[in-house]
Amino acid sequence: MPESTDSSRWFTYDIVAEDPTTHARAGVLHTPHGDVPTPIFMPVGTKGTVKGVLVPQLKELGAKIVLANTYHLAMRPGEDLVAEMGGLHKFTCWDGPILTDSGGFQVFSHEEYCKLSDNGVRFRAVDYDGRWFEWTPEENMAIAQKLGADIVMQLDQCVGYPAPRAKVERGVELSAMWAERCWKAHTRSDQALFGIVQGGMDLGLRRRSLRHLLDVGDFPGFGIGGYSVGEDHETMFESLEPLVSQYMPREKPRYLMGVGNPTTLVRGVACGIDMFDCVLPTRTARMGTAFSSEGRLNLKNARFQHDAGPLDSSCTCPVCTGGYSRAYLHHLVKQKEMVGSILLSMHNLYFLLDLMRRAREAIIAGTYGDFVSEWMSLPAAEDW
Numbered sequence: 001m002p003e004s005t006d007s008s009r010w011f012t013y014d015i016v017a018e019d020p021t022t023h024a025r026a027g028v029l030h031t032p033h034g035d036v037p038t039p040i041f042m043p044v045g046t047k048g049t050v051k052g053v054l055v056p057q058l059k060e061l062g063a064k065i066v067l068a069n070t071y072h073l074a075m076r077p078g079e080d081l082v083a084e085m086g087g088l089h090k091f092t093c094w095d096g097p098i099l100t101d102s103g104g105f106q107v108f109s110h111e112e113y114c115k116l117s118d119n120g121v122r123f124r125a126v127d128y129d130g131r132w133f134e135w136t137p138e139e140n141m142a143i144a145q146k147l148g149a150d151i152v153m154q155l156d157q158c159v160g161y162p163a164p165r166a167k168v169e170r171g172v173e174l175s176a177m178w179a180e181r182c183w184k185a186h187t188r189s190d191q192a193l194f195g196i197v198q199g200g201m202d203l204g205l206r207r208r209s210l211r212h213l214l215d216v217g218d219f220p221g222f223g224i225g226g227y228s229v230g231e232d233h234e235t236m237f238e239s240l241e242p243l244v245s246q247y248m249p250r251e252k253p254r255y256l257m258g259v260g261n262p263t264t265l266v267r268g269v270a271c272g273i274d275m276f277d278c279v280l281p282t283r284t285a286r287m288g289t290a291f292s293s294e295g296r297l298n299l300k301n302a303r304f305q306h307d308a309g310p311l312d313s314s315c316t317c318p319v320c321t322g323g324y325s326r327a328y329l330h331h332l333v334k335q336k337e338m339v340g341s342i343l344l345s346m347h348n349l350y351f352l353l354d355l356m357r358r359a360r361e362a363i364i365a366g367t368y369g370d371f372v373s374e375w376m377s378l379p380a381a382e383d384w
Contacts, residue, residue: 021369023272071103087148137181176212281348288333304330317350
């Protein structure tokens with residue numbers, strides 16, 4: 001590993017345009033494995049693969065950065081094996097930027113098999129072999145550094161919604177303590193460590209969490225966790241919009257974690273969010289659902305059985321321009337054919353990647369306010 005812990009020479013963020021009527025901005029995040037234009041949607045490859053989509057296809061769809069999950073990769077095949085194989089980039093054959101989350105969300109989803117303390121978290125891997133593990137912030141950073149992603153996230157506690165204020169406050173304090181320990185334990189200069197803002201739906205707690213992170217160190221970027229955990233979209237934006245537009249550092253990239261429906265992306269960009277990720281496009285594809293200019297389409301529906309048209313006539317993805325009819329996709333979905341899930345995954349990923357590409361163009365043109373208004377008037381805005 002590099003001797004220096006200063007990642008500033010590897011990671012910089014340039015703002016190239018700011019919209020005059022919203023808080024949207026277009027930028028470029030520079031990483032050791034390439035530049036990432038923002039705003040950007042990041043496909044999720046939980047276990048080292050975006051399900052059903054090959055690396056050349058991801059590039060064709062326009063993906064610039066992908067995610068992987070620290071918890072799942074630590075369980076199988078293990079961080080030592082990934083390191084032995086040369087790190088995630090070589091292991092997965094993806095030569096672009098990679099971000100790994102801390103795995104904290106997955107750990108805390110184990111509920112009664114998860115025990116928290118100031119020192120860290122003890123949990124049982126019930127979705128693997130049932131063994132008990134104990135992760136401290138230091139251990140979590142050691143795993144992340146062996147995996148070797150370009151961007152890694154601090155270990156934090158994500159609290160669901162609704163939750164008692166005392167539990168949310170405890171999550172803020174634990175996340176702050178762990179952020180400081182992650183900051184001290186992280187030593188790779190070719191890897192950026194992002195802090196994570198927690199605090200539930202309470203703007204005051206969100207601001208407190210952010211102040212803690214700013215006191216800890218000069219994080220090159222910030223994640224915003226603890227949203228899309230049970231609340232409705234309007235409840236989320238009540239605290240998200242002022243948090244991002246008024247309080248978060250302007251010069252650092254802002255990453256809204258685990259949020260991925262199209263309208264939330266459009267509105268999130270207007271708040272000043274730069275990066276998004278979610279399993280939604282591929283997970284819903286495997287269930288037979290597609291994003292579209294008409295809103296979500298359930299390809300299981302019998303109305304598509306005799307429809308010879310493309311999935312979405314407004315879309316230029318390889319599926320919509322490749323001759324695959326709605327009738328054929330309906331057939332594949334009904335028969336649970338693997339190709340159906342693959343084609344819908346490709347389309348859904350392209351839909352979000354292209355949406356962010358067009359959003360970026362609008363920001364640079366100074367017309368993002370009009371872009372939002374137009375989007376919200378379309379049937380596509382009804383996407384949940």
